[in-house]
Amino acid sequence: MATDDFMDDTISRRLLLGRFAAATAVTGTFLLSPAVLAATKHRSEAAGPTHRGTRPPAPLVMLDPGHGGKDPGAIGVSGTYEKHVALATARELKAQLEKTGLYRVELTRTRDVFVPLNDRVARAQKRGAALFVSMHADALNDHSVRGASVYTLANQASDAQTAMLATRENSADRFGDPSFRDAPPDVARILASLVRQETRSGSARIAHTLVGSLDRELPMLPNPARHAGFQVLKAADIPSVLVEMGFMSNPKDEAALRQAPHRKLVAAAMKRAVDGWFLATGRMSVAEQSAG
Numbered sequence: 001m002a003t004d005d006f007m008d009d010t011i012s013r014r015l016l017l018g019r020f021a022a023a024t025a026v027t028g029t030f031l032l033s034p035a036v037l038a039a040t041k042h043r044s045e046a047a048g049p050t051h052r053g054t055r056p057p058a059p060l061v062m063l064d065p066g067h068g069g070k071d072p073g074a075i076g077v078s079g080t081y082e083k084h085v086a087l088a089t090a091r092e093l094k095a096q097l098e099k100t101g102l103y104r105v106e107l108t109r110t111r112d113v114f115v116p117l118n119d120r121v122a123r124a125q126k127r128g129a130a131l132f133v134s135m136h137a138d139a140l141n142d143h144s145v146r147g148a149s150v151y152t153l154a155n156q157a158s159d160a161q162t163a164m165l166a167t168r169e170n171s172a173d174r175f176g177d178p179s180f181r182d183a184p185p186d187v188a189r190i191l192a193s194l195v196r197q198e199t200r201s202g203s204a205r206i207a208h209t210l211v212g213s214l215d216r217e218l219p220m221l222p223n224p225a226r227h228a229g230f231q232v233l234k235a236a237d238i239p240s241v242l243v244e245m246g247f248m249s250n251p252k253d254e255a256a257l258r259q260a261p262h263r264k265l266v267a268a269a270m271k272r273a274v275d276g277w278f279l280a281t282g283r284m285s286v287a288e289q290s291a292g
């Protein structure tokens, strides 16, 4: 299937070995019904360290401020750099998420440095992130276009504008390592395909939640849920999404994103979406969220 071929090179040896090591979790995820899974989860938690008062670590959210260092990203009509807007909003979102006490939050870059796209993905995988959110404010050729939009990975771009965005984003990376290309054995291939399937539906859900949440606060692009072959969304095992918080090519969007109160608003909308996503995945209960 074309979609699977598309992502084959992102299934690393590390991922597969990790999944084999955690074989029970993988079989559980794919072969058991949600009800059985929930019961199993509760049983193992009751018997495990939770019972003795040590809680499992909070899920890790990896925020990915786009660009950085020698790569400024898009430059706005009045000279604002996308890389600065992305980092400032990511910091704001990190603070808002951490305030709940429900998540661990890390950034793929915490200062103005260049980080290759593959390294961003690799970092999320190495740290065991439950969710990957890339944050951008790119430029479009049509300067009248404004609004937020949300992107997931797909073989085929949803539209020409998105295809161009993905090309531009992917060209930021000239330092990527060659991917691991050994053909995995059949079992590994099936396993990898199942992991990808789960990741794809998780990505689709976070995109949907983000669109709903951002739409309450911000102008949105028409058809704001879009997809294309973004390099930075290629973690085969982590639900990943890219948010264009607005476009530097539009004077109104640029002016808004320069303002801290506006970035706070954007971050708050994204935070609500993250809350909603974790609630829907069953990784968190309403009680936990309202306690946090």
Ligand SMILES: [Zn+2]
Binding pocket: 066, 067, 073, 074, 082, 135, 136, 137, 138, 169
């Ligand atoms: Zn960007």
